[in-house]
Amino acid sequence: MEFQNLLLEVDGGIAVLTINRPKALNALNRETLAELAEALDELGSDDEVKAIVLTGAGEKAFVAGADIKELAENSALESNDHSKFGQSLMDLIEDLGVPTIAAINGFALGGGLELAMACTIRIAASGAKLGQPEINLGVIPGFGGTQRLPRLVGMGRALHMILTGDPIDAETALDWGLVTAVYPAEELLDQARKLAAKLAGKSPFTLRVAAETVRHGMEMAFTEAVAYEASQFGLSAASQDYQEGMHAFLEKRKAEFKGF
Numbered sequence: 110m111e112f113q114n115l116l117l118e119v120d121g122g123i124a125v126l127t128i129n130r131p132k133a134l135n136a137l138n139r140e141t142l143a144e145l146a147e148a149l150d151e152l153g154s155d156d157e158v159k160a161i162v163l164t165g166a167g168e169k170a171f172v173a174g175a176d177i178k179e180l181a182e183n184s185a186l187e188s189n190d191h192s193k194f195g196q197s198l199m200d201l202i203e204d205l206g207v208p209t210i211a212a213i214n215g216f217a218l219g220g221g222l223e224l225a226m227a228c229t230i231r232i233a234a235s236g237a238k239l240g241q242p243e244i245n246l247g248v249i250p251g252f253g254g255t256q257r258l259p260r261l262v263g264m265g266r267a268l269h270m271i272l273t274g275d276p277i278d279a280e281t282a283l284d285w286g287l288v289t290a291v292y293p294a295e296e297l298l299d300q301a302r303k304l305a306a307k308l309a310g311k312s313p314f315t316l317r318v319a320a321e322t323v324r325h326g327m328e329m330a331f332t333e334a335v336a337y338e339a340s341q342f343g344l345s346a347a348s349q350d351y352q353e354g355m356h357a358f359l360e361k362r363k364a365e366f367k368g369f
């Protein structure tokens with residue numbers, strides 16, 4: 110795969126996909142959004158790829174948002190289309206089936222935070238800043254932020270962030286559960302790779318069922334959600350990896366998962 114705005118490295122089942130527009134703080138223009146969709150679609154259907162790390166090039170930004178130069182030219186109808194286009198990428202990431210880790214190495218603002226929130230897990234560098242500053246541009250988050258942010262941090266904190274536009278630092282993001290770990294900047298990518306390697310050692314099938322059950326279950330009423338959990342539990346138990354995991358434990362050996 111050849112890209113203008115992305116760097117892709119795949120090693121030992123782990124893909125590191127870097128958004129590479131450092132002069133624009135890795136802002137997501139249309140071309141980058143389309144390239145991300147192409148790259149992730151391809152990686153998601155490659156059985157060899159067990160986990161994907163998403164990060165930004167340079168030391169300053171993960172992604173500083175949707176590209177404001179492009180947004181400024183859009184009519185209302187084009188803005189609506191743009192929002193749907195960005196949302197479809199975020200949905201693709203969330204539904205990819207392969208776990209994605211956002212390694213937030215600096216500013217994750219607007220569409221950048223929305224991209225990180227579509228990932229399965231988020232970790233950050235200690236100097237990172239996360240926010241939805243769209244209000245300062247006379248617009249609202251449009252790549253799913255109004256919905257994923259309250260689901261991750263609660264409505265009060267989401268409204269505070271979206272209405273003030275003020276970013277939070279990595280430690281606050283950790284405290285609020287928006288990220289699950291914070292590391293010194295120089296360690297972030299190694300830690301992301303380590304986490305990816307840990308996930309790569311599990312059953313890809315069971316990982317997928319677990320993530321789907323949490324995500325879809327959260328959208329249901331509790332009684333419906335636990336019924337769904339029971340059927341997903343049954344689904345995971347129908348796999349060869351279930352047999353392998355159980356027997357490996359009983360035989361005191363490391364499980365060799367196959368992904369089915």
Ligand code: CAA
Pocket residue numbers: 132133134136173174175176177178180195216218219220221223242243246249250251252254
């Ligand atoms: N779009 C396009 N270009 C951007 C950008 C963006 N989102 N963010 C930064 N850049 C560009 C700047 O224009 C600048 O380019 P030039 O050198 O050509 O002038 C370059 O990146 C470096 O940026 P700054 O000089 O501004 O760097 P700084 O250190 O002074 O400030 C910053 C950093 C606080 C992140 C600041 O760049 C900033 O506020 N960026 C915009 C953040 C933002 O509002 N994001 C939301 C976008 S809207 C959105 O995402 C909608 C949605 O939900 C889909």
